[in-house]
Amino acid sequence: MKELKERILRDGKNLGGGILKVDSFVNHQVDPLLMDACGREFARRFAGVRATKVLTAEISGIAPAVTTAIHLGLPVVYARKTKPITMPDQVYLTLAPSHTKGRMVELIVSPEYLANGERVLIIDDFLASGQTILGLARLAEAAGSKIVGIGALIEKIFEGGRAALQPLNVPIESLACITAMDDGKITFGDPS
Amino acid sequence: MKELKERILRDGKNLGGGILKVDSFVNHQVDPLLMDACGREFARRFAGVRATKVLTAEISGIAPAVTTAIHLGLPVVYARKTKPITMPDQVYLTLAPSHTKGRMVELIVSPEYLANGERVLIIDDFLASGQTILGLARLAEAAGSKIVGIGALIEKIFEGGRAALQPLNVPIESLACITAMDDGKITFGDPS
Numbered sequence: 001m002k003e004l005k006e007r008i009l010r011d012g013k014n015l016g017g018g019i020l021k022v023d024s025f026v027n028h029q030v031d032p033l034l035m036d037a038c039g040r041e042f043a044r045r046f047a048g049v050r051a052t053k054v055l056t057a058e059i060s061g062i063a064p065a066v067t068t069a070i071h072l073g074l075p076v077v078y079a080r081k082t083k084p085i086t087m088p089d090q091v092y093l094t095l096a097p098s099h100t101k102g103r104m105v106e107l108i109v110s111p112e113y114l115a116n117g118e119r120v121l122i123i124d125d126f127l128a129s130g131q132t133i134l135g136l137a138r139l140a141e142a143a144g145s146k147i148v149g150i151g152a153l154i155e156k157i158f159e160g161g162r163a164a165l166q167p168l169n170v171p172i173e174s175l176a177c178i179t180a181m182d183d184g185k186i187t188f189g190d191p192s
Numbered sequence: 193m194k195e196l197k198e199r200i201l202r203d204g205k206n207l208g209g210g211i212l213k214v215d216s217f218v219n220h221q222v223d224p225l226l227m228d229a230c231g232r233e234f235a236r237r238f239a240g241v242r243a244t245k246v247l248t249a250e251i252s253g254i255a256p257a258v259t260t261a262i263h264l265g266l267p268v269v270y271a272r273k274t275k276p277i278t279m280p281d282q283v284y285l286t287l288a289p290s291h292t293k294g295r296m297v298e299l300i301v302s303p304e305y306l307a308n309g310e311r312v313l314i315i316d317d318f319l320a321s322g323q324t325i326l327g328l329a330r331l332a333e334a335a336g337s338k339i340v341g342i343g344a345l346i347e348k349i350f351e352g353g354r355a356a357l358q359p360l361n362v363p364i365e366s367l368a369c370i371t372a373m374d375d376g377k378i379t380f381g382d383p384s
Binding site: 013015019021023024025027028029030031032033035036058059062063066067069070073074075076077078080082084085086087101109110112113 | 205207211213215216217219220221222223224225227228250251254255258259261262265266267268269270272274276277278279293301302304305
């Protein structure tokens with residue numbers, strides 16, 4: 001998606017070590033009109049998968065998941081990383097390594113909002129190692145739901161996430177696919 | 193806002209002790225079309241305050257803040273509760289008591305995205321004791337910004353937040369104002 005790639009080149013910061021800082025429009029400050037355009041684009045690309053629910057992980061996935069869900073007219077569930085007091089005792093819980101936190105984090109979904117037979121579209125901000133998305137897929141499968149698609153705003157193809165997600169056998173769409181981040185540069189390419 | 197109040201009566205759960213569970217459409221599962229309608233309503237109510245930025249706190253504030261920001265065409269910043277590796281060492285940080293966590297949490301904003309002279313509209317899911325919103329106001333003031341309005345989806349007027357925020361001397365708007373939650377009931381009323 002041209003608009004997102006241009007914004008990454010203009011405002012994204014390659015901090016080295018494969019870390020891309022997009023805090024000025026995705027992760028801390030959000031450009032809501034860009035996020036809305038990304039949501040519209042995901043809705044267009046996944047129009048055919050007949051999803052019944054959008055699933056993401058707090059925190060940074062919420063904005064793109066909500067705008068995607070607006071354009072698809074579907075509810076969105078965000079997996080919590082801590083169990084709030086309003087959640088029942090019995091939950092779906094899995095562990096996933098957090099890139100930015102350097103440790104395992106919990107991903108928790110209440111059975112109230114992920115039912116047997118749902119068709120789940122996973123949306124997240126980044127597709128890097130794919131471990132968070134695999135965790136979301138495990139939660140959906142535990143609930144008897146079926147993953148029907150995976151969308152990420154930004155893919156870092158060199159971290160191997162796309163390969164890790166291949167066994168799920170669903171369409172994977174990223175709106176900006178980064179093939180290299182060497183020498184402080186950001187290079188886009190084709191995920192395939 | 194009629195649509196939100198009806199939804200609270202239909203799907204909200206009074207868990208007792210002043211705890212209102214709205215996990216099926218605000219806090220864990222999000223109804224994006226309702227959230228979009230709430231954002232449009234906030235944008236209408238705050239059309240005259242000439243905000244330059246929307247400010248909220250992760251996690252539950254993000255969805256209504258993003259939809260409000262879409263309708264106002266403004267960037268939104270969400271205060272982080274843990275400092276990500278992409279954030280500079282020097283930040284604005286304050287402590288606020290968390291109702292749902294039962295302890296103090298940090299609210300952190302990078303100086304990169306809250307500048308001197310900004311006109312800040314604070315949007316959050318709940319206005320209860322007002323402590324989170326007061327924390328956000330402290331961050332904005334530390335940055336030399338001016339709070340120009342406060343909006344909450346749901347106000348629990350009996351927890352005193354509106355009174356606590358009066359010294360800020362800005363318009364406070366809630367889309368559903370709950371005056372009592374006794375005997376398992378949910379009673380709406382006028383905030384004034």
